[in-house]
Amino acid sequence: MMSARRNLYFYYTKEEKLVKKIISLIEMTKENGFQVVEDHALANIIVSIGGDGAFLQAVQKTNFRSDCLYVGIRTDETIGLYCDFHLDEHERMLQSITESLLEVRRYPVLEVTINDRATFKCLNECSIQSSIIKTFVLDVFIDDLHFETFRGDGMLVSTPTGSTAYNKSVNGAVVDPLLASMQVSELASLNNNLYRTLGSSFILSSTRKLYLKIAQDGNNYPLIGIDNEALSIRNVQNLEFNLSQNPIKTVKLKDNSYWDKVKRTFL
Template identity: 75%
Template sequence: MSDRRNVYFFYKKEDELLEKINSLIELARENEFRVVEDHTIANVIVSIGGDGAFLQAVRKTNFRSDCLYVGIGVDHTLSLYCDFHLDDREKMIQAMKESQIEVRRYPVLEVKLDETTSFKCLNECSIRSSIIKTFVIDVYIDDLHFETFRGDGMLIATPTGSTAYNKSVNGAVVDPMLPCIQVSELASLNNNLYRTLGSSFILSDTRKLTLKIVQDGNDYPVIGMDNEALSIRNVKQLEYGLSELPIKTVKLKDNSYWEKVKRTFL
């Protein structure tokens, strides 16, 4: 961290937190960190507010691979992206100064929409019917037609996103050191006409997943990107793969991903 001194703070300006946040900013300055107002010149981006704020911070700063992201929680809710708490300001500075932190690289999902628009996700990208009606998707792995899905939608998750929405639909929890994507069904319909695998499956970082929406009148799905929704009319195709540029986050040496999973779920 010694060569990373430009710090950008991402947070909601809530009155009950401003005093603590201002105290943290002042403490950073006292310890020779430069607090900047422009995230493009920062090499450390600090989100304050929990996992949701962390996802927003990464998205609003364009999934930068040339800086470190740091998550700070503000309450006692268990968090998978935040190693620090806002009340432990001295602990943060001490950890950075004494090299008690490690850098982790988290895979990022890259999605191309109708071969024109692309966007990224840190947790997951979901595609769901926007009306009370199932819709049909042809699923391709690379160039192989794998299955034809009919149901409420599909969910494509990264390893770090495997503990979020993916886990609630019985997907597997995946070690983030494995660069891969996980595909899970949302209320699939299996009968003599439509047959799917019926379970989540995992693809390596070299695979390409393509979802082609059958144009049968239900062509206006809701596309979820982490904790945001994207509404685009008449979607025909989505392509998924892992970005070549992961994001880098910091973690305490004694606070691994699996320790966080244990605290959160066990």
């Protein structure tokens, strides 16, 4: 598996202390038959260095390529869900490659289309929130069914790997990434005689389509977050959510499962 993938692209911030460590890592990869490329389009392995945030940025900046492998390397002791290696563990990385201790795992990707035109992708979640001190109204459709009319601060749609991030902080469920799905969670919903919502998170299968229609009442310039980036789009009328047919592929240690990481992070 790894022997046929020899072109590496490194994604990292150009901090002086970090660069010195990365230079030695690059030298090690070259000594073991890998080629380092400057253009991520030429790579079949994309390595992010920094942590989960850097991993999300690396995937975004390289356009969610489904024809390559993504590898996450952390630079501190923070436990992450996307990074199996530490930058100081050169020998462990090399051993994992040479002794076939790695496996490829596929993580679902969320596609978000705004106003039926611009489409964005995210690995963790997409959030939509009011940008002013006023609740806003969303008509929620599942496929072509009008499911509910929401009034509150906003909505959050997450992937299974994103279920442990923002979604968990609003009491959403933690979802196994082997389940290709998306989760919808409310942000401070208002429930009264006029507006009634489910009041809990719900999970949709990979074949479902979620459609949010924003009431055009002057509060149609919401804050839209795509993973750890914010979009600036005026006059937002609707958002459509689908699970992409092309998940990203990541390289993981065989003995470090998703649930191992969840346990170390939260328990």
